[in-house]
Amino acid sequence: MSKIRALVFDLDGTLYLSGKPYPKAVETVTEVSKHVPVYYLSNNTSKSLVFYTNRLLRMGLPLQEKDRILSAMTFALASIRERCLKNVFLFANPEVVEWFAAEDSMLNLRPSKEETELVLVAYHSSFDYRELCEVAWRLERGADFWVTHADFVCPDENGPVPDIGSFMALFKMATGREPSRIFGKPNPEMLSPIFKHYKPEEVLFVGDRLYTDFELACRAGCHFALVLCGETKMADVKNLARKPDIIAEQVSDIDFQSLIETD
Numbered sequence: 001m002s003k004i005r006a007l008v009f010d011l012d013g014t015l016y017l018s019g020k021p022y023p024k025a026v027e028t029v030t031e032v033s034k035h036v037p038v039y040y041l042s043n044n045t046s047k048s049l050v051f052y053t054n055r056l057l058r059m060g061l062p063l064q065e066k067d068r069i070l071s072a073m074t075f076a077l078a079s080i081r082e083r084c085l086k087n088v089f090l091f092a093n094p095e096v097v098e099w100f101a102a103e104d105s106m107l108n109l110r111p112s113k114e115e116t117e118l119v120l121v122a123y124h125s126s127f128d129y130r131e132l133c134e135v136a137w138r139l140e141r142g143a144d145f146w147v148t149h150a151d152f153v154c155p156d157e158n159g160p161v162p163d164i165g166s167f168m169a170l171f172k173m174a175t176g177r178e179p180s181r182i183f184g185k186p187n188p189e190m191l192s193p194i195f196k197h198y199k200p201e202e203v204l205f206v207g208d209r210l211y212t213d214f215e216l217a218c219r220a221g222c223h224f225a226l227v228l229c230g231e232t233k234m235a236d237v238k239n240l241a242r243k244p245d246i247i248a249e250q251v252s253d254i255d256f257q258s259l260i261e262t263d
């Protein structure tokens with residue numbers, strides 16, 4: 001493996017589960033952050049970027065600069081601006097709707113059915129049935145349909161909880177519609193801010209999920225370290241045509257020092 005000059009960590013199932021850090025995860029990331037820039041990349045759009053910033057800082061994880069958290073929400077917002085969209089029905093938790101509104105005060109995030117140009121579905125974990133209907137009615141009328149990511153479930157200490165991939169199946173059944181844009185992993189666009197500074201082969205991505213994290217690394221051409229403390233078990237890796245560069249039980253078992261120093 002070539003010398004690693006930047007690290008990207010997935011969050012849920014990699015650094016923590018249900019908001020509780022894995023053993024020595026914080027210490028390991030803190031140590032390695034003294035030598036290379038550390039980025040965080042999560043598909044979870046149930047909370048705002050402010051929440052994640054505070055959570056990482058509260059856990060003691062190093063956050064060298066604000067823009068080191070890469071989120072599907074940021075990409076979705078940038079794309080809304082690029083397209084000059086104004087009437088965007090945002091299916092998201094109230095704090096995420098508030099965050100969007102604060103980021104761009106020109107957006108109308110609760111447009112009528114007739115006004116709606118775009119429905120953006122985030123990982124909404126507090127909706128009521130009426131909100132599901134509001135989305136379905138807008139999709140039925142032909143509004144464009146984007147999702148922040150397409151994970152089927154989110155890991156949780158109690159078991160898998162339905163995420164946007166599951167919502168997509170529901171909306172497909174109700175309206176026949178599928179999203180025209182999916183942000184988030186495994187879309188390699190998520191790493192574009194890092195590739196402005198580093199070549200893909202200089203980047204190591206650490207994650208726990210094959211169909212999002214590993215798939216992103218494959219598409220982007222960067223290295224991948226799989227941790228088995230989250231969703232994936234060793235048996236899942238056996239039949240893969242391409243194997244992760246590193247497989248470890250958890251983040252603290254990865255010898256980052258040798259990766260950074262090896263030419």
Ligand SMILES: [Mg+2]
Binds near residue numbers: 012013014207208230
């Ligand atoms: Mg994960």
